[in-house]
Amino acid sequence: MLPNATHMRVNTSMHRIFERIILGGGLAVMGAVITGCSRGTAAPESAPSGQRVAPVVVATATAERRPMEVLVSCPGTLVPSQGASARVAPPFAGRVRAVYVREGDHVVAGQLLAELENQTLTEQSQSAAAALAAAEHQAQEADLAARAAAADHATAVEAAQLSLKAAELDRESSVHQAQFALDAAETELRKLKSGARPQEIAQAQQSVLQAQANRDRAAQEAQRTKNLYAHGIASRRQMDDADTALRVAEAALASAREQLALLKAGNRPEDIKAAEVRVESAREALAQARAAGDAHVAQAQAALRQAEQGAAQVAVKEADARAFRALVMQKRADLAAAGASAGYARLTSPVSGVITRRFLNAGDMADPNTPVVEVMARNSLDLVCSSSPDAASAVRVGMIARIHSAGSTGKAALGRVISVGQVDPQTNLLSVRISLSRPDPSWKAGAFATGDVVTQVHPRAIVVPALAVIQRAGRSVVFVVAPDGTAHVRPVTTGARNGDWIEVTGVRPGEHVITVGQYELADGAKVVSSAQAGSAQ
Numbered sequence: 114m115l116p117n118a119t120h121m122r123v124n125t126s127m128h129r130i131f132e133r134i135i136l137g138g139g140l141a142v143m144g145a146v147i148t149g150c151s152r153g154t155a156a157p158e159s160a161p162s163g164q165r166v167a168p169v170v171v172a173t174a175t176a177e178r179r180p181m182e183v184l185v186s187c188p189g190t191l192v193p194s195q196g197a198s199a200r201v202a203p204p205f206a207g208r209v210r211a212v213y214v215r216e217g218d219h220v221v222a223g224q225l226l227a228e229l230e231n232q233t234l235t236e237q238s239q240s241a242a243a244a245l246a247a248a249e250h251q252a253q254e255a256d257l258a259a260r261a262a263a264a265d266h267a268t269a270v271e272a273a274q275l276s277l278k279a280a281e282l283d284r285e286s287s288v289h290q291a292q293f294a295l296d297a298a299e300t301e302l303r304k305l306k307s308g309a310r311p312q313e314i315a316q317a318q319q320s321v322l323q324a325q326a327n328r329d330r331a332a333q334e335a336q337r338t339k340n341l342y343a344h345g346i347a348s349r350r351q352m353d354d355a356d357t358a359l360r361v362a363e364a365a366l367a368s369a370r371e372q373l374a375l376l377k378a379g380n381r382p383e384d385i386k387a388a389e390v391r392v393e394s395a396r397e398a399l400a401q402a403r404a405a406g407d408a409h410v411a412q413a414q415a416a417l418r419q420a421e422q423g424a425a426q427v428a429v430k431e432a433d434a435r436a437f438r439a440l441v442m443q444k445r446a447d448l449a450a451a452g453a454s455a456g457y458a459r460l461t462s463p464v465s466g467v468i469t470r471r472f473l474n475a476g477d478m479a480d481p482n483t484p485v486v487e488v489m490a491r492n493s494l495d496l497v498c499s500s501s502p503d504a505a506s507a508v509r510v511g512m513i514a515r516i517h518s519a520g521s522t523g524k525a526a527l528g529r530v531i532s533v534g535q536v537d538p539q540t541n542l543l544s545v546r547i548s549l550s551r552p553d554p555s556w557k558a559g560a561f562a563t564g565d566v567v568t569q570v571h572p573r574a575i576v577v578p579a580l581a582v583i584q585r586a587g588r589s590v591v592f593v594v595a596p597d598g599t600a601h602v603r604p605v606t607t608g609a610r611n612g613d614w615i616e617v618t619g620v621r622p623g624e625h626v627i628t629v630g631q632y633e634l635a636d637g638a639k640v641v642s643s644a645q646a647g648s649a650q
Contacts, residue, residue, distance in 0.1 A: 168641040176617075182571075183608075186565055187499065188500075190562070191549075191552075192497050193493060194495045197466070198489040201226055202481050206479070207478070209475050212486070213228075214468045214486060215468065219466075220466065226488070227486065241450075245445055245448045248440045266423040270417070273413065273416045276413045277413035277416075280410045280413040294399075295398070298392040299395075301391070306388075318373055320373070324365045331362035332362075335352075464489075464490040505566075512568060513527065514529065515567075518562040526552045527551070530566060534546070574616045581626040581631075589604070589607050592626060593625065598641065625642075
């Protein structure tokens with residue numbers, strides 16, 4: 114955007130020049146100004162011969178090279194942004210108990226706006242809360258019962274498993290002991306039936322020979338001692354000791370001979386019979402140990418199966434607990450629904466904004482189709498505008514726009530195109546919606562505004578003040594001031610216009626163009642800028 118300050122400075126300079134001319138009383142300069150501003154020309158060819166023609170005082174500006182925006186102007190009306198305005202109504206029919214806001218009040222999101230009569234809803238909410246508490250208590254008891262049943266079942270199963278393990282160990286130990294006794298009895302029976310072994314007989318015979326040799330020596334010693342006693346050499350005691358030793362040797366010989374005879378004769382039938390009885394008894398003890406162990410193990414297995422069958426009872430308890438938990442969820446949902454219904458009686462503001470309309474008062478009936486109040490969000494505006502299809506054909510969603518509100522002295526607000534509609538067959542205009550980012554707080558919905566949509570940017574455009582371009586013979590021209598102070602007509606081609614400046618082709622940057630006083634100038638006329646004329650005064 115190019116400022117209006119240049120135009121204002123030009124006008125100010127002109128006023129100062131005229132003021133100085135009037136105060137100074139210079140008739141010749143006054144005539145030149147009047148000629149330049151009223152007729153706009155001082156035709157040198159028509160001046161008397163030898164008479165000097167005064168230059169025409171004009172205002173000039175310098176052609177510049179700068180970025181130039183191509184704008185599409187779109188006048189329209191400010192409206193609330195989509196979703197920024199809401200009509201607050203209850204979800205059910207009811208009588209209004211109180212309305213706490215008036216039109217023009219500022220509210221914040223969540224602020225209480227009105228209330229409906231809700232005694233019945235409150236009672237329903239309290240009833241739902243009581244039902245939820247009862248269901249939670251039942252669910253807690255069912256959960257405890259299920260946990261206790263699970264713990265008892267686990268304990269019973271563990272005890273039954275331990276009992277089964279102990280029964281199996283007892284059976285194994287009893288059978289092992291009975292088998293050991295049977296093996297010992299059978300070994301003894303086989304030993305008795307087999308009789309003495311040759312080695313044992315040989316050893317017994319050797320014992321007999323040894324005992325006989327000992328008896329012979331004892332007999333010789335007893336005889337020698339008697340002889341000595343008879344000659345008075347040995348004592349009576351020595352003779353008695355020798356006789357005792359002889360008798361002991363003879364007894365040992367007799368025992369050895371009897372042992373040899375027993376070995377040769379073999380075991381007695383009654384001993385073998387007794388051994389056989391012992392074997393049979395050991396076999397019966399083994400069978401009884403196995404039978405008793407198997408019975409004990411079977412009993413423990415049955416107890417384990419019975420303990421494991423308790424899982425069905427645990428499952429029933431757990432199913433009951435789940436059912437009560439589901440009931441708690443249902444009652445909680447009922448309470449939430451009742452609480453929500455009671456909460457629906459309290460109408461709150463969905464956005465922060467201003468109350469634009471109040472439809473109902475205390476005592477009126479409200480329903481979903483009859484709102485209580487209307488609230489509009491603050492500083493949330495869109496511009497809905499229209500433009501000719503030719504001009505708006507370049508407008509696209511997402512383009513930047515500058516919005517000027519009618520009657521507002523503040524600066525323009527920035528916006529962005531959010532939708533481009535269809536051509537209205539009645540008005541033959543194209544509808545455009547622009548979202549404002551930060552509108553002036555004083556702007557209200559319903560006010561007129563204009564949006565300048567930036568469709569293109571020419572980064573190196575040559576621009577001059579729009580006042581410099583005039584029409585001559587159906588063409589756009591400007592008067593360019595040459596270095597010698599003469600003004601020359603220059604045809605130009607105009608482009609984008611932005612405020613007081615316009616894009617032109619046919620003028621070079623830095624050239625001075627006339628902005629005031631050029632309408633009645635002739636090509637080649639002498640001119641002087643108002644700034645130069647003012648400094649000369």
